[in-house]
Amino acid sequence: MPGTQDDDAPRGVPTLHDVARLAGVSIKTVSEVVNRTGRVAAATAARVESAIASIGYQPNLSARRLRTGRTGVVGLAVPELSLSGYFNELSAAVVRIAAERGLTVLIEQTGGTREGELRALRGPRRSVMDGLLINAVALDEQDVQDLGPLGPTVVLGERRLGPQLDHVTFGNEEAARLVTEHLLGLGRRHILVLTGDPAVSASAARRLAGHHQALAAAGLAPAAGLVRVVAVWDHAAGYRHVVEAHRGGPSFDAVLAVNDSLALGALRALHDLGVDVPGTVAVAGIDDVVDARFSHPRLTTVDPHRDVLAELAVRTLTERIADRRRPGAVHEIEAHLRVRGSTLASAEPPG
């Protein structure tokens, strides 16, 4: 009985077959039109194009991936997206630059923990992405060795996680050294340091190291009572620790925070305590987040050139995806000091 079968059922999402049937060609031809590969007669191509438009065909990326191994999706794993301002602005830059190259970004928050980072590096999610950018803070090289081969991966931030991986790092030591030298140059000798736990965070460890180098170069030793370790690098922690340090403990004439959120919290605390900034206490951070340029006073900090980092990271990942065999590359981005009113009154506009 002819006509009984539902031969041209375009029920759900349209596929290549639907387009082919409508245009009266084979699916191969449609595929070639979609991908601009092979040569298709102009007339045929036009017919296919209009069929595509008329039923609103969109290629199924999962099927394409299954066939080609490419999705156009890359992962970005960061400790946290909004606590620090830094990862927020970094993520925005990565998403923007990836989009320029036709890539979409899948974001994962690792919580800055070893487990979280391992999951990002090796979890089943990797099978939907072409490559991964990971800002690892807790992992060490041994963890990575144990994991075995990983698929295209670029490590951001400090840790060198093994020669097989690409790294785009930022001069963490240099950043802390620059700020410390600046504070010492202003005659400050009692620097309160707000840092993450160096045993947990590689970045904290490196920044602390840079700070100590600068102190040593000036013939100074770190003051035991003036280092405060925070669990979370956010405004609230900066605020709390400065209030506590002011209440008890040795007096200080400067605050050096390992990131701007801590520094901005510190700034706010000093206001509430009635301490003059920068007169009595100078404050500096690291990261140059947007709010550092609008705080009162504006915050002296170090610019990590996130845009450069994001650009380099995406490019390195793309190259790695294209050639999995080449040796791991290491790019280091130079940091620059931004002196503002929180350390130097004359750097602040009148007001």
Next chain:
Amino acid sequence: MPGTQDDDAPRGVPTLHDVARLAGVSIKTVSEVVNRTGRVAAATAARVESAIASIGYQPNLSARRLRTGRTGVVGLAVPELSLSGYFNELSAAVVRIAAERGLTVLIEQTGGTREGELRALRGPRRSVMDGLLINAVALDEQDVQDLGPLGPTVVLGERRLGPQLDHVTFGNEEAARLVTEHLLGLGRRHILVLTGDPAVSASAARRLAGHHQALAAAGLAPAAGLVRVVAVWDHAAGYRHVVEAHRGGPSFDAVLAVNDSLALGALRALHDLGVDVPGTVAVAGIDDVVDARFSHPRLTTVDPHRDVLAELAVRTLTERIADRRRPGAVHEIEAHLRVRGSTLASAEPPG
């Protein structure tokens, strides 16, 4: 010639077949063990588990998706990730809550443009995700109708984009009304308004409407010279427009900004201009970003309860994915005023 063929080549990424061969079972059994579906003898399961562990098998999500139509990936489309603080914190909340439910988030920046939002709604990327959360600001209902059926979609923010879609909205009008009433209650009568273009941004339009409602309720009309339309809702725009408004144009005793970034920029500008806040000019924003609690003075604003919004959004999307047929739901989240030092000196701690 026997032994020539590379029969057990486990070359690349391990598959179900590799596990099955190693455990001496069929791929169906492996699949059942992986998915905890059907019943598999404990001994067999154990054998399979150890095979999985030994070769580090991870399911290929693209293949699974092709078969089942599920990836565990949801999209989040926002205008911009880092300009406003709001989307940053919202994204972080969405990523966190999605992760709790075993979902990963694919982030897209639409630039707040119609094209960008259409692309997010309908582009080929949709085929790698189970559903989409979109904070649309430029799209209207007609655009969506033209697109045809869309796949699971939850719209965040203001616009009602059609009855077939789920919406999780925030009381934009109410928010602006609350702030305006607060400013009027303080005796301020000349409110400088910093807003996005209401013709472009639905949120701006609603917030402006709420502002006008409050004015009207007090028997006041909006002052023509005191509304400044910004292109980008960021700190720099807030700063620039306040400086310009102060230089020329009618004088004002309050600033109402449609978001906190603009308000924080305004705060900074007033400092530089030597204008006392809140004495001479009161400043208020909307969004309650983290920095609003650490600025000097702290910023009066409206809390949109992002965590609640994110939670509700992810839940609604999950339900929509599970049942595509049910009618569109609309959830509206109530906004709350947070009065701080930028409008009320007594709300600021001593300092």
Next chain:
DNA sequence: ATGAAAGCGCTAACAT
């Protein structure tokens, strides 16, 4: 220049 068909890794219906 175009078509036919194999197969990517997986799930599930169907067999045993």
Next chain:
DNA sequence: ATGTTAGCGCTTTCAT
């Protein structure tokens, strides 16, 4: 309780 197999939508060799 376990195995066999079709087919999801796509790209791509191999024919024509």
